[in-house]
Amino acid sequence: MTGLSIVIPMRNEAGNAGPLIDGILAACDGADGLPQIEVIAVNDGSTDGTAAEVLALAARDGRVRLLGHAVSAGQSAAIHSGVLAARGALICTLDGDGQNPPEEIPRLASALIAAAPGIALVAGQRADRKDTQAKRIASKLANGIRSAALDDGTRDTGCGLKAFRREAFLALPYFNHMHRYLPALFTRDGWEILHLDVGHRPRGAGQSNYGNFGRALAGASDLLGVMWLVRRRKTARATEETTLP
Template identity: 55%
Template sequence: MQHTRQEIGPRSPVAPGTPQVSVVIPMHDEEGAVADLISGIAEAAAGLSDFEIIAVDDGSSDRTFEQLVAARATVPQLRILRHSSAGGQSAAVHSGVRAARAAICCTLDGDGQNPPSELPKLWEPLLADETGRVGLVAGQRLKRRDTFSKRMGSKFANGLRRRILSDGTSDTGCGLKGFRTEAFLALPYFNHMHRYLPALFKAYRWEVVLVEVAHMERTSGRSKYTNFGRAVAGVADLIGVFWLLRRAKSVSAEETAADA
């Protein structure tokens, strides 16, 4: 679906310098989660020298946008992007990362199920990496607070994906992820790519770090996916990502041979 992106308000209302971290939040009909989420992120990032929060309102039909505008009055590091129509989670994340000013981006879901207090677990390994080889830090949810059917559907999908892609992770659906901005933007973009980031980063020669994170019950909105809908999309995605990974390995082998 085609959509246009618009940034609302001043681009950098507090500090003119480059932030250490940009926190990107995809949001669609999450009005009830906005206030606590934004204030929680600001509290978690208080130890950084500078940060920004980029909330992407992905075509919400409720008062998500109005709540974001209100939150900016108390958290001036907040920037608001607005899609004219809903493009999906990957599109919202991609818009936010493209707008980010920091070399490191972290993401979390907009429904309140990812505790903002877990964010330092994402950016600390990236900030401390002196080798420059760590590209992605991926959260792995403990004691998921989802329905039984959703947990079972995710367990099956994660097992199938892990066997086919050999990505070494048991939970790619967790919204808590941290990565190098430039590395993320160099990856091929496609719908639902946020679920395949460990495999993609590994294919493009980046190291991936897994960290355990907490998970909370949903405080706002409703799930954007059904098990059936996720399964149908997942089959096509798996085929496409499998081809991408084989292509990436082929290109890497050709480059290595050419350099020999």
């Protein structure tokens, strides 16, 4: 398995799907040193024209694929479905709302390709967020609590721009909202992490699928669960032996 698969979770992003995917293809076509790419949009139970927009792009460019959830299962489920279906050994993700600049994908992918074998995740961190003040404050508070509890060395786990090794990702424990804890989960499995500051831009169309209050309620139980997983991690790895010690 070779290549780079770009996975985009989407829910009611009909107004963003075309410009975003066109931007991804243009950014990757203009970059040197990238392997063959595919773009996988995962339609997470949308009730608008998201699927039709992606299918029109897929008819024009065979590198574009559409997966669908009959009902919305959440961002982590969409990412997981996309990675399972991916043909590439390397994965890049970004949000479907257009706020993650697709021009950042070659930077993240190139950093992972050049990284040492022990590095499995290159995590983007938004340097200048273009969100409302309420969302920035809520995110800063949540990131501070998470960082103190998990000591994962990451200031912004909510950034959708990430590049990682497919096999390593699929070995992680899956649960809803896991995408917010990838640095801690990769570290738990013995991998090293790289961080890159990335750009951010205002939402192109539509409305956010998340509310601060609902996210906070889910985040509290998720954080306790990840703390438990980290403490119960496997502490030994087997190596093949051919002679007696």
